[in-house]
Amino acid sequence: MKILDWYILKRYLFTFFMMLLLFVPIGITVNLAEKIGKLLANEVPFNEIVVYYLNFTVYFAYLLFPLFLFLSVIWFTSKLANNTEVIAFLSSGVSFSRFLRPYMIGATIIAGLALFLGMYLAPISSKGFNEFEYKYLYPDRKTTQDRNVFRQINDNEFIYVSSFDSKNKLGVNFTLEHIEDNKLKYKISAKTIKYIDKDTIYRLVDYVKRTVGDINDQLDIEKSKDTLFSFDVEDLTPVIYIAEILPYHELTRFIDKEEKRGSSNIGRYQLVLYRKWSLPVSVFILTIIAVAVSSIKRRGGMGVNLAVGICIAMVYVFFDKIFGVMAEQSNFPPIIAVWFPNVIFGILAIYLLRNAKR
Structure with a gap:
């Protein structure tokens, strides 16, 4: 079974990082095409542009972490199913739960990476990314309220x-x-x-x-x-992106201070804080959903699995954005806004997993 575990684990990690390498340059190209006029008009130094896009890479990757992961698992598991490898594994007496174990090991590695990014590296990159944008691109939109x-x-x-x-x-x-x-x-x-x-x-x-x-x-x-x-x-x-640029412990102290001051932006700050924990959890939920959906060999082939997966991913992003805006613009509890999509899709993951086992 170690051969099976290593085989799936290597495919899991390799496909995920390849997905990042494919989509991050696309994101950089789209961003550059949108902002090239302002960059030239403001005569931004080339070295600052390079640093900006290095920060953008981390910022963009962290922002779309769950989507990249979900699509990568859908992709390589669908290939396993189309090549009847999944049937071969399960026919050899391996239970579906045992088949899922290397996926969970891979999800643990990715979740740990997401946690490290959210706690320490993403705030540093977010600071450089946002300071560049508000210095050269949006100088009049820097404060939360004026x-x-x-x-x-x-x-x-x-x-x-x-x-x-x-x-x-x-x-x-x-x-x-x-x-x-x-x-x-x-x-x-x-x-x-x-x-x-x-x-x-x-x-x-x-x-x-x-x-x-x-x-x-x-x-x-x-x-x-x-x-x-x-x-x-x-x-x-405070600048609108203040919560995004603070490491976890500094952010908790900042929120405590802002609560005592009666800040009207507590919901926005707490949203960022809770997402640092909810994103790693979503890695496990989306991995289970992706495996349950794509491990079945369908008549339409890999395209059907990808279509189903993209629809589920879009619904997840929709829920996340809608409840996030509600928490920022109203008295809706931020902790519910952050964790509600995970709860709903966690229930969906359990349902799909039970059907996949049968």
């Missing part, structure tokens, strides 16, 4: 700006409230707040500070005031 920004900076201080321009680091209608024991101690307001990079200070125009007293309040008014605050500009409006 209107009515309300943040809790620490246990006692809350800030608000009616609008924020991340490019010029300028906020309008700024307010900071310092509260202790549920009582307002002082309030700072200004018509505008601007971060000065050179001096690492904030410049407030039409500055007013009201300190609450026991009897009378104290007012401090200045036309312009340079000062320091305990928050950074990035704390006001």
Whole structure:
């Protein structure tokens, strides 16, 4: 049986990585054709383009990991079935569960790779990929929100700006409230707040500070005031891809901090966090479905198996995207949005596997 295990395992891994090598260049070509005009117009240095597409390779491969895996298993298992090799294996007394074992070993290897990519390598590549795009291609679409920004900076201080321009680091209608024991101690307001990079200070125009007293309040008014605050500009409006570029442990700390600050983007951040675990699990589910669908020799040949497999893969991607958008745009729980496709397709995998055994 070791010969059978090695035979299937090598085909499993070889076909998967060949699928990556075939589709990643296609993805790079399509992406380059779409963006070549902006790259030339912005006179982007060639070395930065090369680094961008190296990051794009990892980003693209991780994004479509389940789809590549599913199609590769469908492909080589269908070839085994068409060559009657599956029938030969099962006729020799090998149970379908035993036949499935090398697939599960291969899925474990790929799931481990997916976990490593999601935890460490993909965030690094995603950072380079996104920073390049927002630097040269989409400079005006970098922040998650630039209107009515309300943040809790620490246990006692809350800030608000009616609008924020991340490019010029300028906020309008700024307010900071310092509260202790549920009582307002002082309030700072200004018509505008601007971060000065050179001096690492904030410049407030039409500055007013009201300190609450026991009897009378104290007012401090200045036309312009340079000062320091305990928050950074990035704390006001984190970039939209912030969750994608943080390694797992940093991401969990970031989400905890954002929850305390009352961020409205927690769903988006949690979605990225939960997917780091759900994607490796989907590797096993999609492997079982692919084997159950393609191990049967059909009258239409490999084309029928591929057609069925592509339909199932598209439905999986559809569910994943729909529930992901629901979690980002509403109060729909992110953990349900991430795991619901796996639960549904896990049930489908069990059903198909039981029928395949018969």
